[in-house]
Each structure stands twice: as C-alpha cells, then as structure tokens.
Amino acid sequence: MQLKKRSRSKKGKRDNKEYGRSPKVKKYWVQRYDLFSRYDQGIEMDEQGWYSVTPEEIAIKQAERCRGKVVIDCFSGVGGNTIQFAKVCSCVIAIDIDPNKVKLAINNAKVYGVANNVDYVVGDFIKLAPSLKGDVVFLSP
Numbered sequence: 001m002q003l004k005k006r007s008r009s010k011k012g013k014r015d016n017k018e019y020g021r022s023p024k025v026k027k028y029w030v031q032r033y034d035l036f037s038r039y040d041q042g043i044e045m046d047e048q049g050w051y052s053v054t055p056e057e058i059a060i061k062q063a064e065r066c067r068g069k070v071v072i073d074c075f076s077g078v079g080g081n082t083i084q085f086a087k088v089c090s091c092v093i094a095i096d097i098d099p100n101k102v103k104l105a106i107n108n109a110k111v112y113g114v115a116n117n118v119d120y121v122v123g124d125f126i127k128l129a130p131s132l133k134g135d136v137v138f139l140s141p
Helices: 023-029 047-050 054-063 079-088 099-110 125-131
Strands: 070-075 091-096 119-123 135-140
Touching: 023 047, 047 099, 047 125, 054 079, 079 091, 079 099, 091 099, 099 119
Parallel strands: 070 091, 070 135, 091 119
Antiparallel strands: none
C-alpha cells in the first residue's frame, strides 16, 4: 500500500508565492505551522513577525509555567505568546508599540478564539510599566 504525500497548503489559501517577496520570509515559510498550528485559518504576520514570533509549542510551555490571573505580555508582537497565555489565564494585557502588530495580534487571537480574554494596548511598555499591575509580567527575549 502506497501513501499519498499530502500538501499542507489548502486550496484557496495563501501559498509560498504570497510570502515569497522577501528572502527573510522565504526562510521561515516552511516553519509556518510550527509558529501557528492554525496558520491556514487566517493567521496574519508582518515581515518581522516571521522571525520574532515564539513557536507555538514553546509558547504553550511558557504559558503553562507563567499561569496567573493577570498576565502582561510586554512586547506582544503578532501575538504568539499572548494567544497561549489567554488560553490558561483569566486576563492578558498585550502591549506593543506598533499599531500594525496590534491589529495582526487581534486578528490572530480571533483565529484561536481567545480575543475576549485579551486587552490590547498600543504603547511603549517602558512608559506604561509604572501604572501596570499583574500577576505575571512576561518580557519575551
């Protein structure tokens, strides 16, 4: 019995050509399902997100170790860690200085069905830090 090799790309979804514009993105394209297992369901990333987002399995482990009622994700980017925190915590505050990244993070949280557990803030964490209170403050490397 021969097994058919299945393509991970789904008909009508984004393919390699869409993100093949940048050599940086091409390099990470094969890892898209490691970064977000629901990639084909509408995940969106900017160029920097491709190489800065935490792979999903690592983000899951970090979220399990950082359980708390309120988690502050200080540099949330496109939301890799934020999504996993929102699955195990009652409230996540996701902060990023780039409004475009916050829009992408909101979209990605909706794909995972956790957008209601996250409060998004566009701002500089360093300036906001004195006024924030949380059980866990997550500073991604």
